[in-house]
Amino acid sequence: MFTFSALNVFKSLSKTIAQQYGRQLSEARERLSLNAGFSCYHDLQNVGLRYPDDARLLRVAFGVERFADVFFLTDIREELAEQVTQRALLDCLAPKASGIRFHMDNLFVESRYDAEKGILIARGEAELTRIEQFRYAQQFQWFSATLDFEVKFREQRWRLVSSSISMRLEANEEEGFIEDSIDDFPPTEFWD
Numbered sequence: 296m297f298t299f300s301a302l303n304v305f306k307s308l309s310k311t312i313a314q315q316y317g318r319q320l321s322e323a324r325e326r327l328s329l330n331a332g333f334s335c336y337h338d339l340q341n342v343g344l345r346y347p348d349d350a351r352l353l354r355v356a357f358g359v360e361r362f363a364d365v366f367f368l369t370d371i372r373e374e375l376a377e378q379v380t381q382r383a384l385l386d387c388l389a390p391k392a393s394g395i396r397f398h399m400d401n402l403f404v405e406s407r408y409d410a411e412k413g414i415l416i417a418r419g420e421a422e423l424t425r426i427e428q429f430r431y432a433q434q435f436q437w438f439s440a441t442l443d444f445e446v447k448f449r450e451q452r453w454r455l456v457s458s459s460i461s462m463r464l465e466a467n468e469e470e471g472f473i474e475d476s477i478d479d480f481p482p483t484e485f486w487d
Contacts, residue, residue, distance in 0.1 A: 299413030299448060302343035304356040308451065331355035347410070357448060365415055365446055365453050366404045374455045375402075379440060382462050383423055394428040399440070414456070415446040423464065437467040 297303065305327070313323035324336040332351045333339040342349050350360040359365055366372065380397045404419035418441075425436040445459035 297410035300343070300410040301347050301349075301352045301356040302340065304413075304448070305339065305343070305352065308356065311451075327355060357453070358451075362406055362408050362415055363404065366402065366406075366417065366419075368453060371446060371453055371455055372402070374457075375399075375442075375444065375460075378455070378457055378460050379421065379423070379442065379462060382460065383425070383438070383440070383464060396426050396428075398424045398426065400424070404442075413448045415448075415453075417444050417446065418442070419444070422467075438464045439467055440464055 306324075309324045309327050310320060312318070312327065313320045316323070321336070324339075328334075328336040328339040331339065331354065333342065339352065343352050346352075348362070353362070354360050357365075359368070366375075376399045379399050383397045384395065400422045402419055402421045404417050406415050406417040408415050421440045421442065423438040423440050425438065427434045427436075441463045443459070443461045445456040446453050447456055448454075
């Protein structure tokens with residue numbers, strides 16, 4: 296059995312809890328199993344061996360009911376958006392300038408969990424909007440981003456592996472920038 300399988304992560308978690316609260320390991324395993332919705336620890340073990348992606352087991356071991364839910368954890372999503380934004384600003388399609396920022400939307404991810412390494416290997420797509428701010432207007436440009444990245448499970452939490460991120464941007468508009476309507480004029484500029 297792999298080190299980072301849901302069953303082994305459960306065993307590690309129950310051992311840590313037993314040590315922290317001065318309980319017997321068997322008692323900690325039974326209580327955690329009951330709290331997870333299993334009839335007993337033996338039931339959890341059988342399910343873990345036959346159905347390693349069981350939602351109850353994943354919830355108690357990894358904090359999610361499906362591996363796809365990892366990408367919607369607040370910390371992961373925010374860090375991924377930040378990393379994608381930084382890479383987009385460094386990309387040749389978006390030269391760095393003080394008035395330019397990016398916004399990431401509609402993240403769609405497919406993944407595969409490697410139980411031997413405790414790593415979720417992901418391939419995703421997202422929409423990026425490049426926003427250039429001027430004094431009285433904004434310009435927008437849209438990109439499709441293809442992402443490859445990894446999220447690892449360590450110390451009972453998921454963490455984005457920043458060094459694993461690779462990204463490819465493709466512009467969605469051939470015309471280039473689409474200018475937004477002009478706003479924020481001082482009311483006295485044209486109307487007095």
